Amino acid sequence: MKGARILVEALKKEGVDTLFCYNGGAVISIFDELYTHGKEINLIQPRHEQGGTHAADGYARSTGKAGVVLVTSGPGATNTVTGIATAYMDSVPLVVFTGQVSTGMIGTDAFQEADTVGITMPITKANFLVKNVDELAPTVKKAFHLATTGRPGPVVVDIPKDVQMDETEFVYPLTPDLPGYRPKDSGHPRQVKTLKKYLHEARKPVVISGGGVNSAGATELMNEFCDRYGIPVVTTLLGHGVSPQHEELNYGPIGMHGGLYGNYALQNCDLLMAFGTRFSDRIMGDPDVFAEQARIVHVDIDAAEIGKNVSVDLPIVGPISGVLEELNREESYGDYSEWVEELRTYRDKNPLEFEQSEVLKPQYLIQLAQKYFPENTIVASDVGQNQMWVAQYFHFHRGRRLLTSGGLGTMGYGLPAAIGAAVGNPDAQVLTVSGDGGFQMNMQEMATVKQYGLKVKILVLDNSCLGMVRQWQQLLFDKRYSGTCMNDNPDFGLMAKAMGIPSMKLEKVSEAEQTMKAFAESEGSMLLHAVIEGEENVVPMVPAGKPLDQVIRKM
Amino acid sequence: MGEDKSTYTDHVISLLVFNHPGVLSKITSLITRRGFNIDSIAAGPTKEKDMFRLTIMVKGDDRSIEQIQKQLYKIVDTFKIMTIHPARKVEREIGLIKVKAPMGERNEVLQMVNVFKGSILDSSTSGFVVEITGSSDKVDSFISLFPSNQIVEVARTGIVAMDRWEKQ
Ligand SMILES: Cc1ncc(C[n+]2csc(CCOP(=O)(O)OP(=O)(O)O)c2C)c(N)n1
Numbered sequence: 001m002k003g004a005r006i007l008v009e010a011l012k013k014e015g016v017d018t019l020f021c022y023n024g025g026a027v028i029s030i031f032d033e034l035y036t037h038g039k040e041i042n043l044i045q046p047r048h049e050q051g052g053t054h055a056a057d058g059y060a061r062s063t064g065k066a067g068v069v070l071v072t073s074g075p076g077a078t079n080t081v082t083g084i085a086t087a088y089m090d091s092v093p094l095v096v097f098t099g100q101v102s103t104g105m106i107g108t109d110a111f112q113e114a115d116t117v118g119i120t121m122p123i124t125k126a127n128f129l130v131k132n133v134d135e136l137a138p139t140v141k142k143a144f145h146l147a148t149t150g151r152p153g154p155v156v157v158d159i160p161k162d163v164q165m166d167e168t169e170f171v172y173p174l175t176p177d178l179p180g181y182r183p184k185d186s187g188h189p190r191q192v193k194t195l196k197k198y199l200h201e202a203r204k205p206v207v208i209s210g211g212g213v214n215s216a217g218a219t220e221l222m223n224e225f226c227d228r229y230g231i232p233v234v235t236t237l238l239g240h241g242v243s244p245q246h247e248e249l250n251y252g253p254i255g256m257h258g259g260l261y262g263n264y265a266l267q268n269c270d271l272l273m274a275f276g277t278r279f280s281d282r283i284m285g286d287p288d289v290f291a292e293q294a295r296i297v298h299v300d301i302d303a304a305e306i307g308k309n310v311s312v313d314l315p316i317v318g319p320i321s322g323v324l325e326e327l328n329r330e331e332s333y334g335d336y337s338e339w340v341e342e343l344r345t346y347r348d349k350n351p352l353e354f355e356q357s358e359v360l361k362p363q364y365l366i367q368l369a370q371k372y373f374p375e376n377t378i379v380a381s382d383v384g385q386n387q388m389w390v391a392q393y394f395h396f397h398r399g400r401r402l403l404t405s406g407g408l409g410t411m412g413y414g415l416p417a418a419i420g421a422a423v424g425n426p427d428a429q430v431l432t433v434s435g436d437g438g439f440q441m442n443m444q445e446m447a448t449v450k451q452y453g454l455k456v457k458i459l460v461l462d463n464s465c466l467g468m469v470r471q472w473q474q475l476l477f478d479k480r481y482s483g484t485c486m487n488d489n490p491d492f493g494l495m496a497k498a499m500g501i502p503s504m505k506l507e508k509v510s511e512a513e514q515t516m517k518a519f520a521e522s523e524g525s526m527l528l529h530a531v532i533e534g535e536e537n538v539v540p541m542v543p544a545g546k547p548l549d550q551v552i553r554k555m
Numbered sequence: 556m557g558e559d560k561s562t563y564t565d566h567v568i569s570l571l572v573f574n575h576p577g578v579l580s581k582i583t584s585l586i587t588r589r590g591f592n593i594d595s596i597a598a599g600p601t602k603e604k605d606m607f608r609l610t611i612m613v614k615g616d617d618r619s620i621e622q623i624q625k626q627l628y629k630i631v632d633t634f635k636i637m638t639i640h641p642a643r644k645v646e647r648e649i650g651l652i653k654v655k656a657p658m659g660e661r662n663e664v665l666q667m668v669n670v671f672k673g674s675i676l677d678s679s680t681s682g683f684v685v686e687i688t689g690s691s692d693k694v695d696s697f698i699s700l701f702p703s704n705q706i707v708e709v710a711r712t713g714i715v716a717m718d719r720w721e722k723q
Contacts, residue, residue, distance in 0.1 A: 121581060122588055126631045129576065146631060180573060180634040304625035307618065 003133045004029040004164040007097065008038045010140040013172045016068050018042045018059060018423055020052040024072020026099025026112060029164045044423055044452060047444040049076055051416040053083020054442070057092050058420030061403045062378055062428075064217055066093040066147045067420065073099040074112030077158075078119065082410060085123040087154040089407025090238060091215055093147040094154035095140075096120075102162040103131055116158045125153030133166035138173050145176040150183030151302040152215055183301060187318030192326050194314055195273070195297055199333040202271035202295075204342075205231050208254065208283075211238025211406065212276015212300060212320055219243075219399030221324040222275070226250075229333050232343055234262040236277050237391055237406040241399035248344045252352075255283040256542050257388040261347035263540075263548040266291050268342075273297045275320050279309040280407070286547045299323050352392055359533040360509055362386065362461045366393035366433070368512055369459065372520035374429050378403065378421045382414035382434030384468035386461045388538040390433050412441025415458060419445055422454040429520075430455060436462040436489050443495060449525050450500040457519060458501075458527040460492055463534045471537045475555065496527040503527040562616040565594070567639040567646070567716045568624060570609045571601065578632040582609065585630065589623055591615060595648075595691075595713030606634060610715045612691075639716045646716035649686060650694035653708040654701055656682040671697050682707070690714075 001009070007030055011019070019041050023031050034041065046052035049071045056067030067087075071080055077098040087094045101110040117129045126146045128139050136159065143155040199205060213222050219241045226233045226244040233242055234254045244250055254262040266272065272294040277283065279298075284290040287310055298305070298312040299320055306315040316323060354363040366389050369379075379394055380403040381387040387404055396402050403421060405413040418432035439460050449456050466484040473481055493503035506515045506528060519528045537555040542548055572578050579598065586593055594612040601608045615623065624636050639646075656664040658680070668675060668685050671693065677684035687697045691714050698706060 117577060118580075121577075121584060125629075131576070142631075178631060181631050302629070304622065304629055308622055 001167060001170045002029070002033070002164065003136050003159065003166050003168075004033045005037060006133070006136050006168070006170050007140065007159065007164070008033045008041075009170055010137050010172055011038070011041060011068065014140070014144045016041060018044060019068050019070055020044050020046060020056040020059070020420070021070035022046065022049050022052055022072065022076060024076045024099060024112070026073035026076070026101065026161050027070060027097075029161070030070060030097075030099070042423070044419075044448070046416065046419070046448050048442065049079035050082050050412070051419070051442050051445040051448065053080040053094070053096065054086065054410075054413050054416035055420035055423070055445075055448075056094055057083060057087045058380055058403050058417030059424040060087070060092050060094060060420070061214075061417070062400050062421040063424040064215075064400065065424070066095050066144060069094060069096040071096070071098055072112070073101055073116070074114045077114055077116040081119060081123070084120055084154045084156065086405050086408045086410045086413060088123045088125070090211060090405065091152050092154065093152035095143045095147050096154060096156045098156060098158045099164075100129065100158045100160040103160045104162070106160065116156060120156045123154070124156050125151075127156040127158070129158045130160070130163050133163050133168045136163060137171060138177060141173045142176040142178055145178065146181065150181070184318045185322075187299065187316040187323040187326070191314060191316045192323055195316065196327065196330060196333070198271055198295055198297065198314065199229070199327075202334055203336065204269045204339040205271040205273065205334075205336060206265045206269040207231055207233040208236060208266075208272065208274040208277050209233055209239040209242040210236045210275055210277025213239055214241055214399045216276065216301075216320040217399060218321045218324055221321055221328065224328055225324055228328065230336050230340060232265055232336075232340055234258070234265055236283055237404060239277065240391065240396045240402040243395070243397045248340055251343060251347065253391050256285070256544070257392065257538050257540065259347075259352045259392070260350040260540055260551060260553070261343060263542070263551070264346050264350075265343055267548050269294045271295050271297070273299070275299045275324075276301070278305045281309075281544070284310065284548075285542050286545055289547045356509075357533070358509060360507065360512060360530060362389050362463075362532045362536055363393050364509075365459070365461065365512065365516065365530055365532070366390055368516040369431065369433070369520070370394050372517045373431055376401065377429040377431050378418075378425060380404070380414045380418035380421060380430070380432040382432070382438035383409045383411045384435045384438060384466065385463075385471065385536070385538050386433050386435045386438070386467075388468075389461075411438035414438060415442050415456075416445045418456045418458075419448055419454060422456050423452070429457070431457045431459060433459045433461065435467055436460060436464065436486055436492075437466045439492070440489075446496055446499040446501050446527070454525060456525045457522075458496070458525070459519070460527065460529050461532050462489065462492070462529060463532050463536065464489060465534060467536075468538070470535075471555070474535070474537070475543070475552075492527060492529040501525050501527055503529060506530045563614045564616075566613055566615060566620045567644060567714065568611045568613065568620070568627070569637040569639055569716065570611070570627060570633055571606050571635040572609060572630075573632045573634060574605050574607050575632050578630070579609075581630050581632065582627060585626055586611070586613065586623060589626060591619070591623060595711070597713040597715050599715070610713065612714060637718070639718060643718045644716045645719055646690055646714045647688060648691050648694050648714040649688050649712045650697070651676070651710045652685045652687065652698060652706060654682050654685055655705045655707060667697070667700055673697065
C-alpha cells in the first residue's frame with residue numbers, strides 16, 4: 001500500500017471524522033487517496049491554513065476529540081504555526097500533518113521546503129519527520145496517543161512526498177511504541193489523603209478551576225465537589241464551565257480582569273486548591289503576595305507545572321477526574337458556611353457592573369446574548385476587550401462551551417474556532433464574539449461558513465479601535481492613541497453579503513433587545529455588526545504584576 | 556522565577572534518551588528556551604543500543620534545576636533523568652591543551668604535566684599537546700598555570716559523570 005493511502009487508512013482507524021485541510025503540491029497524492037478511500041471523512045477546506053488550524057482547535061476544544069489538520073509543505077506548514085502555538089499554550093489536542101519535499105531534497109532549499117520540524121519544535125508536544133514509509137503508521141499511532149493523553153497538546157507529523165508514494169504493508173499498531181512516555185494515571189493516594197486532612201482543617205477553602213478541568217471533562221465532578229461540601233469556586237479564563245447549582249458558591253473569573261469578589265476569595269482563603277491551571281501571570285498579579293494566608297494545593301497532570309510559577313504546599317500529580325472522584329467519596333469535610341456568607345456579602349457589595357448610557361455598551365450586548373441564546377450555546381471569543389466582556393458577563397453552565405485563546409492571546413481566533421465548533425457540534429448553537437480588529441484578521445473564513453452551510457452567529461463589537469491596547473494607552477500612555485485607531489473599517493455587513501452571509505447592523509440602545517433576539521433566533525448564519533461605545537474599558541483591572549487587591553475599579 | 560544569581564550552583568543532569576533524529580537539538584533548545592546556559596554537554600552511546608547518555612552541566616538554583624528536569628522529562632524521547640548528587644558523584648573530563656614550550660621552558664612544562672599526571676600526545680620544537688584527565692577543576696587549574704598567551708588551543712570534552720555505588 002502506498003504511504004498516502006496508509007495515512008488515510010490510519011486516520012480511519014483513529015476514528016477521524018473531520019479533516020481541516022488545504023491542498024498543495026506536497027500533499028496532492030494524499031488528497032487523491034481521500035477522494036477514493038476517504039468518503040467517511042468530512043473534508044473542511046478553510047480559506048487560509050491559519051483558519052484551518054484554529055478551526056481544528058475549536059473542534060477539539062468543543063468535542064474533546066483531537067482536531068486533525070492536513071496542509072502542504074513550506075507556506076502551508078508555516079501558515080499553521082500561529083494555530084499550533086495557540087493550541088500548545090492552551091493544551092489543545094491537535095494532530096497536524098504537513099507535506100514535505102522528498103527525502104532526497106531535504107536540506108537543499110528545494111521549492112516549498114521549510115524545516116517544519118525545526119520551526120514547530122518549541123510549540124508542539126512532540127513532532128516527527130517520517131523518513132521511511134515503514135514508520136508512517138506507527139508514527140500516526142504515536143501522534144494521536146501523544147496529542148490526546150496526559151497533558152494534551154499539538155503534534156506535528158511531517159511526511160515527505162516520496163514517503164507518500166513508497167509502498168509497504170499496512171499494519172496499524174494496537175499500542176504506540178513510546179517507552180519514555182508514562183503520564184500518571186492516578187494522584188498519589190497519600191497526597192490525596194493529605195488534601196482531605198487539609199479540607200477538614202480549613203475554614204476558608206477555595207477551588208480554582210483551570211483549563212485542565214475542561215480538557216479532562218471534569219466540570220460535572222467539580223460541580224459535585226463544590227455543591228456537596230459547600231466549597232466556593234473561581235475560574236480561570238480557560239476554566240469556565242464549572243457551575244455549581246448553589247449560586248452562592250460560584251465566584252466567577254479571577255485575575256487581571258476578574259471580579260473583585262473572585263480575587264477577594266483568593267486573597268483571603270486559607271486553603272487554595274488549584275485544579276489544572278498553570279498559575280499564569282494574568283491570574284496571580286504579584287506572585288509574592290498571592291494567596292498569602294493560604295495553604296496551596298496544586299493538582300495537575302503535568303508535573304512540570306507544579307512549582308513552576310508558585311510554591312505549593314501540596315503537589316498532586318495526576319488526572320483531575322480521579323482526584324475529584326476520590327475527594328467526592330468523603331462523607332463531609334468542614335463547615336464553611338461562615339466563609340461562604342462572607343464571600344456572598346462581599347459580592348453583594350461589590351458586584352460586577354457597568355454604567356448604561358445612550359451609547360451601546362458591549363457588556364449590555366453580552367448580557368442580551370446570554371438572554372436570547374440557548375443555555376448551551378458554544379461561544380468562541382476573539383482576543384481583547386471583547387474576550388474579557390464575554391468572560392465576565394456570559395455565564396457558562398457546561399464545560400467546553402467557551403472557546404478562547406488564553407495563553408497565546410491570538411487575535412483572529414474566534415471566527416475559525418467557531419467554524420470548527422459548528423462542524424463538530426452540528427446541533428449546537430455557535431456564537432462568535434470579536435472586536436473589529438481581530439475579526440478582520442480571519443474574516444475570509446466567512447466564505448467557509450457559507451460553503452459548508454454552517455450555523456455560525458458572528459457578533460462584531462465595533463469600537464473603531466484596537467480596544468484593549470487603547471485601554472492600556474489610556475491608562476499608561478496618557479491617551480496617546482498611536483497605532484490603535486481603526487476609523488476606516490470596511491462595511492462589515494457588505495463584506496458578509498459578498499460572502500453570502502446575511503447581516504444586521506445595530507447602533508441604538510433602544511433597538512438592542514429586539515435585534516439581539518432576531519439575531520439569536522435567525523436560521524443559519526448571520527453577522528451582527530454592533531457599533532459600541534469607543535472608549536469603554538474593561539474593569540475591574542489589576543495592572544500587570546500588581547497584587548490582586550490593588551485594583552482599578554473604574555476608568 | 557528568581558533572578559538572584561547568587562544562589563546559583565553547578566548542577567550535573569544526566570539523561571538517557573532514545574537515539575532518534577533531532578533529540579539532541581530538542582534537548583538543548585529546550586534548556587536554552589527556558590533561560591538556562593549550558594556550561595558543558597557530553598553525549599555518547601550506552602549499553603542499550605538505541606539509547607545514548609547525555610551529561611549536561613548547567614548553573615541554576617535548586618528550584619529552577621528541578622523545573623528544567625521536569626521539562627526535559629516531557630520530551631518524549633527522554634527515557635530517564637538522573638540527578639548526579641554533588642557529594643556522591645564521580646566525574647571525568649578530558650582536556651587537550653596545546654601549550655607553547657620553546658627551548659629553555661620545556662622542562663618546566665613537562666614538570667607540570669607530571670604533577671597533573673597528564674600525558675604528552677604530541678611534541679614539536681614549539682611546544683606540546685597535553686592531555687589532562689580528571690575533574691573539570693583539575694583541567695581548569697592546569698590551564699590556569701600558564702599565562703594565556705602560552706596556551707595556543709584548548710579542546711575539552713565536557714564532563715561525564717555518574718553516582719558512586721551506594722555504601723553497603
Ligand atoms: C495576532 C495578534 N496581534 C496583536 C495582538 C495584541 N492585541 C491584544 S488585544 C488587541 C486589540 C484587539 O482589538 P479588537 O480586535 O478590536 O478587540 P477589542 O479589544 O476592541 O475588543 C491587540 C492588538 C494580539 N493579541 N494578537
